[in-house]
Amino acid sequence: xxxxxxxxxxxxxxxxxxxxxxxxxxxxxxxxxxxxxxxxxxxxxxxxxxxxxxxxxxxxxxxxxxxxxxxxxxxxxxxxxxxxxxxxxxxxxxxxxxxxxxxxxxxxxxxxxxxxxxxxxxxxxxxxxxxxxxxxxxxxxxxxxxxxxxxxxxxxxxxxxxxxxxxxxxxxxxxxxxxxxxxxxxxxxxxxxxxxxxxxxxxxxxxxxxxxxxxxxxxxxxxxxxxxxxxxxxxxxxxxxxxxxxxxxxxxxxxxxxxxxxxxxxxxxxxxxxxxxxxxxxxxxxxxxxxxxxxxxxxxxxxxxxxxxxxxxxxxxxxxxxxxxxxxxxxxxxxxxxxxxxxxxxxxxxxxxxxxxxxxxxxxxxxxxxxxxxxxxxxxxxxxxxxxxxxxxxxxxxxxxxxxxxxxxxxxxxxxxxxxxxxxxxxxxxxxxxxxxxxxxxxxxxxxxxxxxxxxxxxxxxxxxxxxxxxxxxxxxxxxxxxxxxxxxxxxxxxxxxxxxxxxxxxxxxxxxxxxxxxxxxxxxxxxxxxxxxxxxxxxxxxxxxxxxxxxxxxxxxxxxxxxxxxxxxxxxxxxxxxxxxxxxxxxxxxxxxxxxxxxxxxxxxxxxxxxxxx
Amino acid sequence: xxxxxxxxxxxxxxxxxxxxxxxxxxxxxxxxxxxxxxxxxxxxxxxxxxxxxxxxxxxxxxxxxxxxxxxxxxxxxxxxxxxxxxxxxxxxxxxxxxxxxxxxxxxxxxxxxxxxxxxxxxxxxxxxxxxxxxxxxxxxxxxxxxxxxxxxxxxxxxxxxxxxxxxxxxxxxxxxxxxxxxxxxxxxxxxxxxxxxxxxxxxxxxxxxxxxxxxxxxxxxxxxxxxxxxxxxxxxxxxxxxxxxxxxxxxxxxxxxxxxxxxxxxxxxxxxxxxxxxxxxxxxxxxxxxxxxxxxxxxxxxxxxxxxxxxxxxxxxxxxxxxxxxxxxxxxxxxxxxxxxxxxxxxxxxxx
Numbered sequence: 001x002x003x004x005x006x007x008x009x010x011x012x013x014x015x016x017x018x019x020x021x022x023x024x025x026x027x028x029x030x031x032x033x034x035x036x037x038x039x040x041x042x043x044x045x046x047x048x049x050x051x052x053x054x055x056x057x058x059x060x061x062x063x064x065x066x067x068x069x070x071x072x073x074x075x076x077x078x079x080x081x082x083x084x085x086x087x088x089x090x091x092x093x094x095x096x097x098x099x100x101x102x103x104x105x106x107x108x109x110x111x112x113x114x115x116x117x118x119x120x121x122x123x124x125x126x127x128x129x130x131x132x133x134x135x136x137x138x139x140x141x142x143x144x145x146x147x148x149x150x151x152x153x154x155x156x157x158x159x160x161x162x163x164x165x166x167x168x169x170x171x172x173x174x175x176x177x178x179x180x181x182x183x184x185x186x187x188x189x190x191x192x193x194x195x196x197x198x199x200x201x202x203x204x205x206x207x208x209x210x211x212x213x214x215x216x217x218x219x220x221x222x223x224x225x226x227x228x229x230x231x232x233x234x235x236x237x238x239x240x241x242x243x244x245x246x247x248x249x250x251x252x253x254x255x256x257x258x259x260x261x262x263x264x265x266x267x268x269x270x271x272x273x274x275x276x277x278x279x280x281x282x283x284x285x286x287x288x289x290x291x292x293x294x295x296x297x298x299x300x301x302x303x304x305x306x307x308x309x310x311x312x313x314x315x316x317x318x319x320x321x322x323x324x325x326x327x328x329x330x331x332x333x334x335x336x337x338x339x340x341x342x343x344x345x346x347x348x349x350x351x352x353x354x355x356x357x358x359x360x361x362x363x364x365x366x367x368x369x370x371x372x373x374x375x376x377x378x379x380x381x382x383x384x385x386x387x388x389x390x391x392x393x394x395x396x397x398x399x400x401x402x403x404x405x406x407x408x409x410x411x412x413x414x415x416x417x418x419x420x421x422x423x424x425x426x427x428x429x430x431x432x433x434x435x436x437x438x439x440x441x442x443x444x445x446x447x448x449x450x451x452x453x454x455x456x457x458x459x460x461x462x463x464x465x466x467x468x469x470x471x472x473x474x475x476x477x478x479x480x481x482x483x484x485x486x487x488x489x490x491x492x493x494x495x496x497x498x499x500x501x502x503x504x505x506x507x508x509x510x511x512x513x514x515x516x517x518x519x520x521x522x523x524x525x526x527x528x529x530x531x532x533x534x535x536x537x538x539x540x541x542x543x544x545x546x547x548x549x550x551x552x553x554x555x556x557x558x559x560x561x562x563x564x565x566x567x568x569x570x571x572x573x574x575x576x577x578x579x580x581x582x583x584x585x586x587x588x589x590x591x592x593x594x595x596x597x598x599x600x601x602x603x604x605x606x607x608x609x610x611x612x613x614x615x
Numbered sequence: 616x617x618x619x620x621x622x623x624x625x626x627x628x629x630x631x632x633x634x635x636x637x638x639x640x641x642x643x644x645x646x647x648x649x650x651x652x653x654x655x656x657x658x659x660x661x662x663x664x665x666x667x668x669x670x671x672x673x674x675x676x677x678x679x680x681x682x683x684x685x686x687x688x689x690x691x692x693x694x695x696x697x698x699x700x701x702x703x704x705x706x707x708x709x710x711x712x713x714x715x716x717x718x719x720x721x722x723x724x725x726x727x728x729x730x731x732x733x734x735x736x737x738x739x740x741x742x743x744x745x746x747x748x749x750x751x752x753x754x755x756x757x758x759x760x761x762x763x764x765x766x767x768x769x770x771x772x773x774x775x776x777x778x779x780x781x782x783x784x785x786x787x788x789x790x791x792x793x794x795x796x797x798x799x800x801x802x803x804x805x806x807x808x809x810x811x812x813x814x815x816x817x818x819x820x821x822x823x824x825x826x827x828x829x830x831x832x833x834x835x836x837x838x839x840x841x842x843x844x845x846x847x848x849x850x851x852x853x854x855x856x857x858x859x860x861x862x863x864x865x866x867x868x869x870x871x872x873x874x875x876x877x878x879x880x881x882x883x884x885x886x887x888x889x890x891x892x893x894x895x896x897x898x899x900x901x902x903x904x905x906x907x908x909x910x911x912x913x914x915x916x917x918x919x920x921x922x923x924x925x926x927x928x929x930x931x932x933x934x935x936x937x938x939x940x941x942x943x944x945x946x947x948x949x950x951x952x953x954x955x956x957x958x959x960x961x962x963x964x965x966x967x
Binding site: 301303318320322323325471472473474475476477478479480482483484485486487490507510511513514516517518519520525 | 660662663667676681683700703710711742784785786790791792
C-alpha cells in the first residue's frame with residue numbers, strides 16, 4: 001500500500017468507525033490476551049466462527065479477537081457489542097446455545113454471565129459489573145475494543161490523530177509543554193516527570209538520539225505492560241513517535257522480554273502496518289520526519305528493567321547497571337542522548353496530545369495526576385487488569401474493584417510495587433493511590449503489581465519469597481545487593497525454619513539500612529523494602545516466629561505440628577479427601593486424624609480446611 | 616577563564632577540574648577514601664561500594680569513585696553512616712568466601728585485609744560461605760581461587776580495558792556471579808595470553824602466580840626497581856627479592872608501561888637464578904668448555920676477529936644483537952661493528 005495522506009487517514013477512520021459502530025451488526029469481542037488464550041479462547045473463537053457460519057449469520061455478526069479485556073481470572077471472556085453483554089468462562093460447547101439465545105433470540109444466557117461474588121446475582125452488562133464500573137480507562141482505553149492486529153481499528157478509535165497534530169502543528173517545545181502540563185510521571189515505578197525527562201534529552205546535544213520503551217516487565221504478579229502491548233500496540237508506537245519528535249530522535253527500541261511472545265507478535269504486526277501506512281519509517285505523513293522502531297528481545301533478567309542495564313543489554317553486553325551520572329538523557333544507549341519510558345507511560349501520550357495536558361491532569365492527587373494501571377492478583381475475588389484515577393483509595397481497589405477477599409477470608413495486606421515495594425496493612429487501606437502517598441507508608445507505586453494477601457499468608461514467608469526473588473535476580477555486581485540480599489534470605493529462611501534468634505531481626509534491619517544506602521541501582525536500593533514493611537507492620541509475626549517458634553498464619557512448615565484441633569474440627573472430611581498420601585483417617589461425624597509417619601507435609605489439608613483446625 | 620567551582624570535603628574547600636570524581640579530588644588533596652574495585656585508568660564500575668561517601672542532600676550514600684565532583688558539593692568521607700555502610704560491606708565481603716589470611720599468599724598485600732584492619736571488622740558477623748568452586752590450578756602461570764574472589768571486577772577491567780585481551784568477564788547472576796572466560800572454561804582454554812595484568816589488579820588473593828604458594832609473601836621481600844630486559848620498550852618493574860632471589864615481578868605505575876607487563880616480563884625471571892646460566896666466560900679447549908677470565912676471553916675473541924678480517928675481509932663478519940639488551944648497548948654494538956669491525960653487517964633479533 002502506498003503511503004497515506006492526511007485525507008486517507010480521515011477516510012479510513014470514518015469508514016472503519018462506520019463499520020464498527022453499525023447498530024445492525026453485532027460484534028462478538030472475544031478476548032485474545034495471553035490469559036484467555038491460556039484458558040482456551042482460541043478454541044472458543046473457532047467454535048464461534050463455525051457456529052456463525054452454520055447459522056448463516058456472517059453478514060450481521062462479526063467476530064473480533066481483542067487484546068486483554070482485563071478480567072483475566074474469568075477467561076475466556078466474550079463481550080457482545082453494541083449491547084455490552086459480558087460472558088465469562090466460556091467453553092466451546094457453550095457456543096451453539098450462546099449464539100441461539102443471545103444472537104437469534106436476543107436473550108442473554110444467564111448461566112454464562114458474570115456472577116457477583118458478594119450478591120451472588122448474575123450481571124449481564126459489562127458496565128454494571130463493579131470491577132469495571134470503578135475504573136477509568138485511559139492507557140487501557142482500547143482494551144477489548146479493537147482488534148490489535150488491525151491498524152484500521154486503532155485509527156477508528158482516534159488512533160494516529162495525535163501524530164498528525166504533533167507532526168503538522170506542534171514544535172518540540174509545544175510537545176514538552178503539553179507533557180509538563182499533564183504532569184504525567186513515569187509509570188514504571190520511579191515516577192520521574194516525563195515532560196522533564198524529555199526536556200533534558202531534547203536539550204542534550206547530539207545528532208543521534210534514541211527513544212526507548214521499557215517492556216521488560218519483571219515484577220512477580222505484574223502484567224500491565226504485556227496487556228497493553230497485546231491489546232493496543234499502536235498506541236505505544238504512536239507515543240514513542242511523539243517522544244521522538246519531541247527530542248528529535250530517529251530511532252527507537254522496544255525492549256521486551258522474550259517470554260511475551262504474543263505481545264512481540266502483535267508489536268511486529270503493528271510496526272509493519274504502521275510502516276505500510278507511512279506512519280512509521282521515513283518521511284512520516286510526508287512531513288519530512290523519520291522515525292523507526294525495532295524490537296529488542298530481552299532474555300528475562302529482572303535487572304534489565306533498570307535503565308542503564310537495559311541499555312547495556314541492547315548494546316549486546318551483559319545487562320548490568322552502571323553508576324549514574326551520566327544520565328541517559330545525556331549519555332544513554334551507545335553513549336547517545338536517550339529517553340526511556342515504560343509501555344504504560346507511552347500509551348498515555350497520544351491522548352494527552354489530542355485532549356491536552358490539562359485534561360490529563362484533571363484527575364488525580366496534588367502530585368500524582370491521571371490514572372494508573374494495576375495488575376490486581378492474589379487472594380482477591382476479581383483478578384485482572386484495572387485502571388483507576390490517582391487518588392482512588394487502596395480500599396476501593398481491593399474491595400470495590402477487586403470484590404474483596406476470596407473464600408470469605410480476611411484481608412491481611414496488599415503488596416504494592418512487587419519485590420521493590422512493600423505490603424500495606426488493613427489500617428492503611430484508605431491511603432490514596434499516588435507516588436508520594438504510597439511511598440509514605442513504606443511501599444512504592446511501582447509499575448502496578450498489586451498482590452492481595454489474605455489472613456492465611458505468613459508475612460515472614462512473604463518477605464522470604466521476595467528476598468529469594470531479589471537475590472536470585474541481583475546481577476551480582478555490587479557488594480550490598482549481591483552478598484547482602486543473600487544474607488537477608490538466609491536469615492529469613494532460618495526464621496521460617498523456626499531457628500530464628502532475636503539478633504536476626506537486628507541483622508535484618510541493619511542489612512536493610514545499608515543495602516538501601518549503598519546499593520548501586522534501584523533494584524538493590526529497594527531490595528529490602530518488602531522486609532522493612534513486613535517488619536514495620538507485622539512485627540508481631542516475626543516475634544512469634546523468633547520467640548514463640550510459632551507461625552501464626554500456619555504457613556511455615558517447620559513450625560507446624562500437623563495435628564488437628566478437635567474443638568475446631570467440623571468433621572467435614574475435606575482434609576481427608578485432599579490428602580495425597582493417605583495420611584489422614586476420617587469417618588463421618590468423627591474428628592480426622594493425621595498419621596505423621598505418612599504425612600509428607602504438602603499443606604493440601606491446610607489449604608482445604610475452612611475452619612483452621614489443623615495446626 | 617577562572618575556575619571558581621569548589622567542593623567541600625570534610626569541611627575543607629577544594630577546587631577541582633572538570634571530569635574529576637570526588638575520589639580524585641580527595642586523593643589529590645591527601646584525603647583518604649578506601650577503594651577496592653577502583654582501577655586507575657579504567658571507567659569506574661562502582662561495584663564494591665567501599666568508597667561510599669555522604670553527600671549533603673543526596674538520597675543515599677554516593678560512590679566517590681564514580682560520582683563527578685560538582686560545584687557546592689558537601690562531602691563527608693567518614694561520617695557515621697559512611698562507616699556503618701563500609702563496615703557492613705567489608706563484613707559481607709569477608710564472609711563471602713574463604714578469606715583465611717594465615718594461608719593466603721596475598722597476606723600483607725591484600726586490600727580486603729587492610730580494610731578489615733582499618734575498620735576493625737572480623738567478618739564473623741555472618742557465617743562463612745561454602746566454597747563453590749575448586750581451585751583452578753591447571754593454568755601455566757596463574758592460579759584462580761574463586762573462594763577468595765570478592766567480585767570487584769578489577770581483573771575484568773584489567774583484561775578488557777587495559778590489555779584489551781577480552782579473555783574474561785562477569786558471568787552468572789546474584790551471589791552465583793563469577794569471573795568467567797568464554798564458556799566458563801579454565802584460562803588455559805581461553806583467549807588468555809597470561810600477561811598477568813589480572814594478577815596485579817586483584818586486590819585480594821583470588822589470582823596469584825602459579826608458584827606463589829611456595830614463595831615468601833609480600834612483607835618478607837624487598838622491592839627493587841629495574842627496567843625489564845626482554846625488549847626495547849623499557850617497562851619499569853619491581854623485583855620482589857628475598858635471599859638474593861627474585862620471588863615475584865610487578866609492574867611500576869609509571870611511563871612507559873603504567874604498571875602493565877607482558878607474560879615474559881612478569882613470569883620469565885627463572886633464568887636469573889638458573890643453574891644453567893653462564894656466570895663466567897667459557898673457552899673451548901680440546902672440545903671442552905673451560906672457565907676463563909674476561910681478559911682471556913676478550914683477548915681470544917679480538918685475536919680471532921682480526922684473523923678473520925685479514926683473511927676473508929670485513930664483510931665476512933656479521934653481528935646479531937638482541938632486543939634483551941638496552942638501546943645504549945645496541946648502539947655501542949653497531950658502533951663497534953661499523954667502526955672497529957668495519958662492516959655494515961649488523962642486525963637485530965626483532966627483525967627475524
